[in-house]
């Protein structure tokens with residue numbers, strides 16, 4: 001039997017790109033999805049598609065930069081399904097620009113969504129996993145969480161932080177023998193709506209060029225499914241997934 005079937009998965013950033021593909025992949029393997037993002041029309045449409053294909057999904061409109069909304073998401077999932085087996089911290093934004101552009105509001109937003117959103121979800125959901133001595137946290141970092149390039153400084157900073165949070169959580173849960181697995185996933189260029197979060201026209205044009213080699217989000221969804229479906233004593237801790245022809 002698939003080690004995904006009947007697992008309750010809370011998935012942030014489910015309304016597009018990697019999140020949407022992951023929701024479909026996991027639902028097709030029998031997971032019970034709790035979809036979260038800000039755009040309700042997208043969540044509703046995805047829920048309908050999953051249900052029409054015979055899968056299970058509920059959703060809750062959630063802004064991950066709000067600690068209260070994440071706590072409400074966790075409470076909703078626990079109330080509806082009685083447990084949370086997997087948390088996928090996928091919501092993220094990438095408004096890149098050189099530091100000299102002084103887009104301080106965008107730095108704040110990236111820190112709020114990409115870092116604080118991950119921590120708020122860990123705070124709201126992992127305690128129930130510790131109680132059950134079972135769980136899995138999957139965080140979406142990036143190749144930008146390994147490499148730094150001009151214009152990507154703050155985004156890279158947030159994704160380095162995600163990688164550090166993943167590794168710290170992994171070590172702490174291992175010491176405490178909670179049986180919680182941690183997986184840090186670092187995609188390269190993937191087709192999604194992420195470039196739409198860039199407001200700097202030069203940066204956006206440059207990245208659109210770079211993204212000509214981008215792979216489809218299904219590839220990342222399959223990697224997430226692979227990590228979940230391992231037996232519970234095996235933790236896939238780190239995955240870097242690039243298009244074959246991506247250099248940096």
Ligand SMILES: NC(=O)c1ccc[n+]([C@@H]2O[C@H](COP(=O)([O-])OP(=O)(O)OC[C@H]3O[C@@H](n4cnc5c(N)ncnc54)[C@H](OP(=O)(O)O)[C@@H]3O)[C@@H](O)[C@H]2O)c1
Pocket residue numbers: 012013014015016017018019036037038039040042062063064065090091092093094113140141142143186187188189190191192193194195
């Ligand atoms: N695409 C790539 O090349 C790539 C590479 C490396 C890493 N990643 C990472 O992969 C993750 C998914 O990105 P993607 O490529 O699939 O981009 P995407 O298509 O833009 O999806 C981003 C998701 O995050 C959600 N989101 C944004 N702000 C949010 C907030 N404040 N609260 C809740 N949800 C929020 C969006 O939904 P709403 O707008 O409806 O809230 C959307 O569902 C991100 O963490 C990204 O950094 C992507």
